[in-house]
Amino acid sequence: MIGAALGGAAKRAGLDPAQQGSTGRVVWSAMGGWRGVLESVLPSLTFILTYTLLPGDTREKLLPALAVSVGIAAVFTLVRLVQKSPPSAAIGGLVAAGVAAGLALITGNPSDNFIPGFITNALYGSALLISAFVGWPLIGLAVGFLVGEGTRWRTDRRKRRAFFWLTIAWAALFAARLAVQFPIYLTSLDESQRDSAVALLGTLKLVMGIPLFAPLLAVTWLVVRALYPPAPK
Structure with a gap:
């Protein structure tokens, strides 16, 4: 069941080893192209810029920064609904932005806007590890479903080893984000360091997002294609 769910998600994202296409094209498609990148980056980027550039104290800057961030996510969701394109990614982003904004408003600490991301990284990293x-x-379970192999890959030492290390690599990505960003969040509990912590956290979230995700996705794709080469025409 887990393998089917993961494999189905990967297939909907365009990560089907049976399909033809360059690695770059497949990875770009899996990220959703320009729209997917903008949906991933803009809510966080606008929050950072608005909060950093606005004058005033924390509470004066927090509400407009959160409003802009959630508003951007809502626009992306509305556009997808109007165009009748799959809205799941945008809706997920809108829900995440709304939860993060609500938490930050309740506590009054803008750095709490990043807590849902910490939880996500911790859960994903732990599950993978x-x-x-x-x-x-989990990478093996997803691929097994995609190629119709089920769990038979577990009898192949080469595949078992490859899926082990790919899964460890993904777990390391989530762990690295948490290890780098969470200590900075802790500094934001000191109000005198709050603004600098928010700016740094936002920057690191962007830098450790797509720039790390895309290369690892490409490596994963290349390894899977090597394990399951397309059948000759």
């Missing part, structure tokens, strides 16, 4: 060490790496 545990799955690898119990012998059922």
Whole structure:
């Protein structure tokens, strides 16, 4: 069931090893193209810029910064609904932005806008790491479903090793984000360091987002294609 869910999500994103196309094109498609990149980047970027550039104290800047961020996510969702394109990514971004904004408004600490991201990284990283060490790496489960192999890859030492290390690599990505960003969040509990912490957290979220995600996705795709080469025409 887990493999089917992961594989289905990967297939909807365009990550089907059976399809033809260059690695760059497949990775770009999986990220949603320009629209997907903008949906991923703009809400956080506008929050950082608005909060940093506006004059005033924390509470005076927090509400407009959050309003702009959630507003951008809402616009992306509305556009997808109007165009009748799959809205799941945009809706997910809108819900995440709304939850993060609500948390920051309740506490009055703009850095709390990043807490949902910390939780997501911790959950994803833990699930990937545990799955690898119990012998059922999530990358293998997803690929097994995609190629119609089920769990038979577990009898192939080469595939089992490849999926183990790919899963560890993805777990390391989520762990690295948490290890770098969470200590900075803790500094924001000191109000005198809050503004600088928000700016740094926002910058790191962007830098450790797509710029790290895309290369790892490309490596994963290349390894899977090597394990399951397309059938000759």
